Amino acid sequence: MISSPYLLHLGAAVDPLAVKTARGVAQWRPRSCLGQRRLPGCQVSLGLEDVTIAEAVRRGARTMIIGEANAGGVLSPAIIPEILAALDAGLDVASGLHQRMADVPALRAAALRAGRTLFDVRHPPQDLGVGNGVPRAGRRLLTVGADCSMGKMYTALALEQALRARGVPADFRATGQTGILIAGDGVAVDAVVADFISGAAERVSPARHDGGWDLIEGQGSLFHPSYAGVSLGLLHGSQPDALVLCHEPGRPHMRGVPGYPVPGLAETLARNLEAARRTNPDVVAVGVAFNTSGLSRAEAARLCAEASAELNLPCQDPVIDGVDLIVENLLSCFEASPSCASAGR
Amino acid sequence: MISSPYLLHLGAAVDPLAVKTARGVAQWRPRSCLGQRRLPGCQVSLGLEDVTIAEAVRRGARTMIIGEANAGGVLSPAIIPEILAALDAGLDVASGLHQRMADVPALRAAALRAGRTLFDVRHPPQDLGVGNGVPRAGRRLLTVGADCSMGKMYTALALEQALRARGVPADFRATGQTGILIAGDGVAVDAVVADFISGAAERVSPARHDGGWDLIEGQGSLFHPSYAGVSLGLLHGSQPDALVLCHEPGRPHMRGVPGYPVPGLAETLARNLEAARRTNPDVVAVGVAFNTSGLSRAEAARLCAEASAELNLPCQDPVIDGVDLIVENLLSCFEASPSCASAGR
Numbered sequence: 001m002i003s004s005p006y007l008l009h010l011g012a013a014v015d016p017l018a019v020k021t022a023r024g025v026a027q028w029r030p031r032s033c034l035g036q037r038r039l040p041g042c043q044v045s046l047g048l049e050d051v052t053i054a055e056a057v058r059r060g061a062r063t064m065i066i067g068e069a070n071a072g073g074v075l076s077p078a079i080i081p082e083i084l085a086a087l088d089a090g091l092d093v094a095s096g097l098h099q100r101m102a103d104v105p106a107l108r109a110a111a112l113r114a115g116r117t118l119f120d121v122r123h124p125p126q127d128l129g130v131g132n133g134v135p136r137a138g139r140r141l142l143t144v145g146a147d148c149s150m151g152k153m154y155t156a157l158a159l160e161q162a163l164r165a166r167g168v169p170a171d172f173r174a175t176g177q178t179g180i181l182i183a184g185d186g187v188a189v190d191a192v193v194a195d196f197i198s199g200a201a202e203r204v205s206p207a208r209h210d211g212g213w214d215l216i217e218g219q220g221s222l223f224h225p226s227y228a229g230v231s232l233g234l235l236h237g238s239q240p241d242a243l244v245l246c247h248e249p250g251r252p253h254m255r256g257v258p259g260y261p262v263p264g265l266a267e268t269l270a271r272n273l274e275a276a277r278r279t280n281p282d283v284v285a286v287g288v289a290f291n292t293s294g295l296s297r298a299e300a301a302r303l304c305a306e307a308s309a310e311l312n313l314p315c316q317d318p319v320i321d322g323v324d325l326i327v328e329n330l331l332s333c334f335e336a337s338p339s340c341a342s343a344g345r
Numbered sequence: 346m347i348s349s350p351y352l353l354h355l356g357a358a359v360d361p362l363a364v365k366t367a368r369g370v371a372q373w374r375p376r377s378c379l380g381q382r383r384l385p386g387c388q389v390s391l392g393l394e395d396v397t398i399a400e401a402v403r404r405g406a407r408t409m410i411i412g413e414a415n416a417g418g419v420l421s422p423a424i425i426p427e428i429l430a431a432l433d434a435g436l437d438v439a440s441g442l443h444q445r446m447a448d449v450p451a452l453r454a455a456a457l458r459a460g461r462t463l464f465d466v467r468h469p470p471q472d473l474g475v476g477n478g479v480p481r482a483g484r485r486l487l488t489v490g491a492d493c494s495m496g497k498m499y500t501a502l503a504l505e506q507a508l509r510a511r512g513v514p515a516d517f518r519a520t521g522q523t524g525i526l527i528a529g530d531g532v533a534v535d536a537v538v539a540d541f542i543s544g545a546a547e548r549v550s551p552a553r554h555d556g557g558w559d560l561i562e563g564q565g566s567l568f569h570p571s572y573a574g575v576s577l578g579l580l581h582g583s584q585p586d587a588l589v590l591c592h593e594p595g596r597p598h599m600r601g602v603p604g605y606p607v608p609g610l611a612e613t614l615a616r617n618l619e620a621a622r623r624t625n626p627d628v629v630a631v632g633v634a635f636n637t638s639g640l641s642r643a644e645a646a647r648l649c650a651e652a653s654a655e656l657n658l659p660c661q662d663p664v665i666d667g668v669d670l671i672v673e674n675l676l677s678c679f680e681a682s683p684s685c686a687s688a689g690r
Contacts, residue, residue, distance in 0.1 A: 133570030133602045194542050195535040197574040222577070225478030225624050229542040229578025236570045257478045260623075271619075278605075279570050 002094050002119050002184040003062035004032035007086075008048065011068030011079055012041040019044050021096050021178045022067025028157050028172075028182045034061050039078055053082070057089045063119075065181055066095040073098030073122075083107055087114045094119035096177030121180040124192045124200065131198030131237045133279055138208030139334065140173075142240035142276075143218040143289070146268040148227065148255045150246040151318065152218035153179050155289040158318040159244070160215045162327045169212025173205045175234060179217045189219055190230045197230060201237025213330075216240065222271050223263050224254055232275060239279045242330055245269050245311075248291040249303045265307055286333055287326030288315035347439050347464050347529040348407035349377035352431075353393065356413030356424055357386040364389050366441050366523045367412025373502050373517075373527045379406045384423055398427070402434045408464075410526055411440040418443030418467075428452055432459045439464035441522030466525040469537045469545065476543030476582045478624055483553030484679065485518075487585040487621075488563040488634070491613040493572065493600045495591040496663065497563035498524050500634040503663040504560045504589070507672045514557025518550045520579060524562045534564055535575045542575060546582025558675075561585065567616050568608050569599055577620060584624045587675055590614050590656075593636040594648045610652055631678055632671030633660040 006029075008022045016023075026033050026046045035051035053064070064086040066079060075083075075097060083093050083101060087110045093101060101107045101118040111118050141159065143152040156172055156179075163170035172179070174186030187200045205214040216238050220227035247265060254260040263271075269285055276283040288307050292300035300317060308315040314325035351374075353367045361368075371378050371391045380396035398409070409431040411424060420428075420442060428438050428446060432455045438446060446452045446463040456463050486504065488497040501517055501524075508515035517524070519531025532545045550559040561583050565572035592610060599605040608616075614630055621628040633652050637645035645662060653660040659670035 130571040133605060135604075190538075190540040192539050193535075194537050194539050194575045194578070195572060197539050198571055222620075223623055225581045226475040226543055227540060228581055228620075228623075229574035229576075230539045231574075232567070232577045233539070233574025236573055259480075260478060274616075275567075275573075278568055278573075 002181070003092060004029065004184060005034045005059075005061050006032050007051065007053065007056035007061045007064045007091065008033055008036045008046060008067045009064055009079070009082060010036055010038045010042055010044060010046070011076060012039040013068045014041070014043040016044050018069055019046065019067050021069060021181055022046060022065060024178045025065060025067070025182050034059050037082070039082070053085050053089050053091070057091060061091060063092040063094055066093065066097065069097060075099050075101065075104065080104065080107070084110050087111050087116045090114065090116065092117045092119065094121060094181060096121050096181055098122055121186075122177045122188050122191055124187050128187070128192055128196040128203060129199045130195055131202050131233070133198075133236070135239065135280070136202075136207040138214060139212070139241045140205050140214040140216055140238055141242040141244060141286070141330065142216045142235065142238045143244050143246050144231070144235070144268070144272045145218060145221055145246040146223060146263050146265070147221050147248070147251060148224060150248050151289055151291040152246045155244055155246050155318050155323065156215040156217045157182065158323045159327060162323050163213055163215075166327070166331075168331070169210045171212070171214055173214045173216045175201070175204060175217045175219050189234050190227065194229065197233025198237030201234045205238060218246070221254070222275065223268070225257055225260060235272065235276050236279045240276055240283055241280060242284055242286045242333070243269070243272055243276065244287045244289055244326060245272070245285060246289045246291070247307075248294075250294060265311060269311060284333060285311070285313055286330040287313050287323070289323065289326065290315060290317045292317045292320065347526070348437060349374070349529060350379045350406050351377050352396065352398065352401035352406045352409045352436065353378055353381045353391060353412045354409055354424070354427060355381055355383045355387050355389060355391070356421060357384040358413045359386070359388040361389050363414055364391065364412050366414060366526055367391060367410060369523045370410060370412070370527050379404050382427070384427075398430050398434050398436070402436065406436060408437040408439055411438065411442060414442060420444050420446065420449065425449065425452070429455050432456050432461045435459065435461065437462045437464065439466060439526060441466050441526055443467055466531075467522045467533050467536055469532050473532070473537055473541040473548060474544045475540055476547050476578070478543075478581070480584065480625070481547075481552040483550075483559060484557070484587075485550050485559045485561055485583055485585045486587040486589060486631070486675065487561045487580065487583045488589050488591050489576070489580070489613070489617045490563060490566055490591040491568060491608050491610070492566050492593075492596060493569060495593050496634055496636040497591045500589055500591050500663050500668065501560040501562045502527065503668045504672060507668050508558055508560075511672070511676075513676070514555050516557070516559055518559045518561045520546070520549060520562045520564050534579050535572065539574065542578025543582030546579045550583060563591070566599070567620065568613070570602055570605060580617065580621050581624045585621055585628055586625060587629055587631045587678070588614070588617055588621065589632045589634055589671060590617070590630060591634045591636070592652075593639070595639060610656060614656060629678060630656070630658055631675040632658050632668070634668065634671065635660060635662045637662045637665065
């Protein structure tokens with residue numbers, strides 16, 4: 001568990017995409033973000049106050065998050081002294097980079113000396129077990145999609161926010177590195193040993209007894225020739241009661257594999273429901289979340305209406321429309337209303 | 346690539362099950378096995394000549410295989426001096442145990458000193474990439490099943506043997522540790538990082554251009570709540586042209602998960618074909634392999650006939666009947682015969 005409040009370290013980033021992870025944390029956990037730290041040459045900002053490490057500590061920061069990513073996923077030379085300074089000042093440090101901080105001897109030694117923790121969130125815990133498939137208490141919703149990068153994390157976070165706004169206990173459950181930095185907890189399921197995928201999903205969303213919802217961040221796609229195993233293990237281990245289908249209309253082919261068309265909505269939903277029933281026979285679909293950023297408003301509305309009619313489910317763009325219709329359908333489905341039994345099954 | 350001939354080391358095993366791996370090697374690669382070595386107290390035998398390490402080297406052995414497994418998958422204290430002696434005598438050493446030989450400093454140092462290789466076959470190579478899904482040359486058959494331990498490795502090996510007996514180039518492709526020790530090569534796909542499952546399958550069965558067949562060892566089941574991700578990634582990465590369905594009639598529930606019934610033959614085949622079409626739209630089923638060891642001959646024959654009629658495919662127990670009918674159907678299917686197009690699709 002990564003402790004907040006956070007200091008977001010943007011390094012010397014010049015490209016807004018390089019601080020995508022930090023932006024996600026600032027967007028979804030604004031009250032946990034005390035400020036940003038930028039090195040000379042940095043040309044991006046998250047709109048937070050610029051603070052030094054010492055000032056962040058004085059204001060109560062507990063963890064510095066490495067917010068600048070680069071192509072190789074390695075620690076830049078300039079960030080090493082910053083991490084050392086943060087540790088010495090009493091902060092934990094969290095990173096979603098591929099290269100582990102804990103593999104840099106100077107950083108490991110400094111953390112040990114200072115009694116602080118290095119969170120390399122892309123690297124899963126070593127004590128995972130295989131999934132046991134035993135039904136567990138609580139309600140879980142998983143976001144699924146026909147392809148990678150369809151908005152599955154965003155949608156799960158939006159659902160958490162909307163449920164909490166209605167007073168329903170709800171927790172985003174992270175399965176990728178950006179999500180883990182936002183949630184402060186989770187497991188990068190694509191990085192675990194293959195035998196432990198569903199076990200990792202069981203770990204991410206343990207039994208809950210408060211009547212609330214776990215909103216589990218989906219990964220990849222059952223149809224992706226590179227990553228489908230991750231998606232199926234996550235689906236089984238999540239034992240979802242509800243699915244939300246995430247989609248980006250108009251994508252020309254599966255991400256990274258030009259020969260592979262993106263499957264249609266109905267097929268995607270049917271295959272996900274079919275596989276999900278293996279560990280939760282009562283699973284239902286409750287909504288469709290479209291990413292329509294590449295479309296005109298009129299075209300987006302037309303496609304949403306079409307999808308809604310085809311699947312008999314509410315369809316919204318979480319960024320533009322929010323997720324109220326989906327949340328209302330979710331809540332009505334699980335308030336013993338019979339209206340859900342036929343939808344999306 | 347593990348070099349033969351082999352010396353099979355049975356340690357001080359008292360239980361035939363503990364030398365299952367070594368027995369598999371002796372059964373399927375008898376000409377590669379020069380002899381067995383047993384320590385005082387050993388109460389099992391593979392029927393091979395007992396030889397010392399020095400004698401094995403004199404006869405041309407290249408690799409010593411650690412053939413005794415224990416519950417924890419660790420190296421027994423008694424085996425360490427034996428491995429050291431083998432390395433010093435000029436042998437490579439291969440092990441399917443969970444504990445790595447390479448993690449024991451004395452063994453690593455001895456291997457380095459002797460210029461020999463330690464093959465920890467349960468631990469996959471570190472340079473795997475994600476699957477690319479690009480169609481590749483050659484013909485591939487994958488064994489699939491409704492559950493774990495349904496005879497998928499045995500069936501693939503029997504198919505290799507039967508094809509070779511007909512003069513058809515054929516190679517067993519191993520995806521588990523026993524299979525790797527038999528084949529001398531392969532990747533333990535359940536041990537790779539989850540993102541690389543289908544990439545590992547692509548590595549295991551590379552493009553081939555000789556008109557022959559790769560017989561790929563299946564793993565787990567699309568229906569197993571613990572391991573389905575491994576099975577789906579393996580199915581996608583294998584890009585199989587043909588499937589053989591392996592089954593053990595009468596199993597009360599999925600292995601290790603009492604609440605989960607074993608799905609039926611038709612459903613198992615349909616779901617595997619559906620998923621396999623994602624990377625090879627022309628995939629067909631060519632046969633059913635039953636493990637009938639728990640049944641009377643009459644009952645086995647009755648169930649085989651039923652399955653054959655239900656699926657319109659030949660059904661045999663590879664241990665009792667061999668796999669000739671399945672091989673004949675495979676070859677006729679891929680000799681431009683139209684008879685296969687409808688079977689099992």
